[in-house]
Amino acid sequence: MTRRLTASLTMVGIFVLIGLDLAGDPPNPYRAPPFIALGSGVAASGGFCGALPD
Incomplete structure (x- = not known):
């Protein structure tokens, strides 16, 4: 049971x-981010802990 x-x-x-x-x-494929962004030319967004300040 x-x-x-x-x-x-x-x-x-x-x-x-x-x-x-x-x-x-x-x-919507026009609003979706690229599936694999290697060499796509899209800039990274968000933070990265190892990035030095400008």
């Missing part, structure tokens, strides 16, 4: 996550 309950709750949770994902806005 416990195994069936756990499996059922897991499947319901997966279907809920898939439903929420499908109901949301589709990804």
